[in-house]
Amino acid sequence: MDLPVVVGVDGSEPSMRALDWAADEAARRGVPLRLVYASLWERYEGAQLAEDLGKPSGRLRAEDIVETAARRAHGRRPDLKISTEVLAEEPEYVLVRESRNASLLVTGTRGRGGIAEALLGSVSLTVAGHAHCPMIVVRGSHDNQTGSTTHGRVVVGIGAKPALSGALRFAFEEARRRGVQVEAVRAWRCPAHETTDHPLLAGEPARLHEQRAAEELEAALQDAPADVELHRRTVEGHTRTALVNASHDADLLVIGARRHQRHFGLQLGRVAHGVLHHSACPVAIVPEQA
Known part of the structure; x- marks a missing residue:
């Protein structure tokens, strides 16, 4: 069984660049691509509270993000086998667990302006310290040339x-x-x-x-x-x-x-x-x- 390349997505631009890298890498390796979205919104807040506040359910938003990411990966690599998962858990725990059955784990960076953009987000840093398989953090000024x-x-x-x-x-x-x-x-x-x-x-x-x-x-x-x-x-x-x-x-x-x-x-x-x-x-x- 070929272990997949797993990529964490959350709708942010850094995670979309990581998705592009992961799709290219999975194609090079000839293995499936697995897209994972993890968030605690559904567990702690719930769909009912979202409805009361007049806001979209966290679950629906997550599924939209994953579907959009899957379409992007398929458009980039049409022959790639792609699977998706939405989980109501801490992203750090999910990605570390996913790394047990992955050939490679891919994440992006997170930051907002100034120095923050140069630093690594807490999720990627935590996962890098506990992953069970090789992990690639897609960062740097070359992100617009992902996979090249x-x-x-x-x-x-x-x-x-x-x-x-x-x-x-x-x-x-x-x-x-x-x-x-x-x-x-x-x-x-x-x-x-x-x-x-x-x-x-x-x-x-x-x-x-x-x-x-x-x-x-x-x-x-x-x-x-x-x-x-x-x-x-x-x-x-x-x-x-x-x-x-x-x-x-x-x-x-x-x-x-x-x-x-x-x-x-x-x-x-x-x-x-x-x-x-x-x-x-x-x-x-x-x-x-x-």
């Missing part, structure tokens, strides 16, 4: 573990589907307390840190597939800054989120938070095992 390969590359952040991680595998798969290259980025820093007086770093502390980063990058990529063009890059500075800068010339930015035992969901660190809030392109969060 404008820059011809997928960027993936590389940590210190010398292994082909879930994030790396995901990046290679996405690049293969799009026919684009992968750029693997490993950031490094020379700690301020290290000086030329350090016995192991005498004279060249920065060079040795850069060399170590290059070696870690090479170790992580040792099992990289041969059928995808791969570029390696080491960058001095904070990892989140290096990845956000790289996102300006990327179609997709991929990072891993490590799952810890006895911890509910994923432990999103400062790098993931920074990238999710400030990336200039869509971001894929891929669960990693500790």
Whole structure:
């Protein structure tokens, strides 16, 4: 059974851009698309109260939104198999639950004006921290080119573990589907307390840190597939800054989120938070095992 691409919709423009991305992704993967709308209006307020206030029922409004979204997805990808669901629950809980039976979860961003537009909505941030499958948050200035390969590359952040991680595998798969290259980025820093007086770093502390980063990058990529063009890059500075800068010339930015035992969901660190809030392109969060 092919697991669907699941997308959360709520009628907002960011969610419609996420819908477009999800439709394109489902078509690339050859899997169904599942549209989910979740709201507590029907549970807490009810259709009777809506009628008393002379306002449309939350349920009717939700169904209209989902039907409109389904028509949009079908118009974009006529051959795509599409299913819909309207649920009277918190959207965070619904999307996390849906991620258990999805090949990919897609959400948009929410914000209203100024700084808010640059930041990630609470629903997407919460779901990113608990999803059971890879998740793409469609954000950034490239939203009007949803699903395109404008820059011809997928960027993936590389940590210190010398292994082909879930994030790396995901990046290679996405690049293969799009026919684009992968750029693997490993950031490094020379700690301020290290000086030329350090016995192991005498004279060249920065060079040795850069060399170590290059070696870690090479170790992580040792099992990289041969059928995808791969570029390696080491960058001095904070990892989140290096990845956000790289996102300006990327179609997709991929990072891993490590799952810890006895911890509910994923432990999103400062790098993931920074990238999710400030990336200039869509971001894929891929669960990693500790």
